Amino acid sequence: MLGIYRNMSLALLVSASVAWLVASTPALYQPIxxxxxxxxxILAPLxxxxxxxxxxxxxxLAGARIALFAFAGVMGISLASILLVFTGASIVMTLLVAAITFFAMSLWGYTTRADLTRYSTFLIMGLVGVVLASLANLFLQSGTLQLIVSIIGVLVFTGLTAWDTQRAKNDYLTYGATDHGEKLAVMSALSLYLNLVNIFQLLLTFFGQRVEEA
Structure with a gap:
């Protein structure tokens, strides 16, 4: 689990660095x-x-790790728009709330004795619904739909955080430190990375303050 969190943290660092570079460089963000x-x-990360x-x-295994960090870089370009739209203070506050929520659910998923697999179908269906509704709202620009998607999305991704953590733990118990086990750990790092990033983005609906409103 420490290795998974390490890879996830490195991926987040890559994304944050790329996002800051793009957002602070007009020659980069204006053409994009x-x-x-x-x-x-917007669509490249998906x-x-x-x-x-x-x-x-x-x-x-090496290819999977390279793909993880390459994806983090691509995601960083997409996240740069957040730095351009929302104030720094609201971004920090939202990130703090997202991090606390994420780690609380991840800890629960790691320690609980309940089998979270029973909820997997519901969570996957919720995930598909959130993705489709989010894509539709890119064109509809409905504030009401965005609010509904944000509420449901936060619930879905917090649930996925617990499930993905438990699944990562079970994968290690099954495969150990084999090459396949290490590859699954990279996939788990990606899953947890996506959960945290999506919780953060969805919470911006509630806590984010736009620059023009500051």
């Missing part, structure tokens, strides 16, 4: 977010995750 390229920045998932079994 001021043109139709913004759609590439495409990357799909490719990563479908090709995971064919990847080597």
């Amino acid at each position: 977010f001021g043109t139709p390229l913004k759609w590439v920045a 495409a990357f995750v799909l490719v990563f998932s479908f090709r995971f079994e064919k990847m080597t």
Whole structure:
């Protein structure tokens, strides 16, 4: 688990560094977010995750790790828009709330004796619904729909955090430190990374203060 959290933390550091670099460099963010390229920045992480998932079994351990950090870099470009839209204080506060929520649920998932697999179907269906509704709202721009998606999304991703943590623990108990076990640990790091990032982004609906409102 320490290795998984380490990989997840490194991926978050990569994303934060790329996001800060893009957001603080007009020559980078203007061509991206001021043109139709913004759609590439928004949708690229989703495409990357799909490719990563479908090709995971064919990847080597080193390839899986490279893919994780490459994805973190792509995600950082997408997250740069947050630094441009919301105030620094509200971003820090939201990140703190998201981190506390994430680690509380992850700790519970690691220590609970309940089998969380029974909730997996509900969580996956919720995840698909949140993704589809979020994609639809990119075009609809409905404040009401965004609020509903944010509430449901936070519940879904906190549940996924507990489930993914328990699954990572069980994977280690099953495969140990084998190559396959190490690859699964990389996938677990990606899953937990996505859970935290999505909890953070969804909570911005409630805690984020836009720059023009400051």
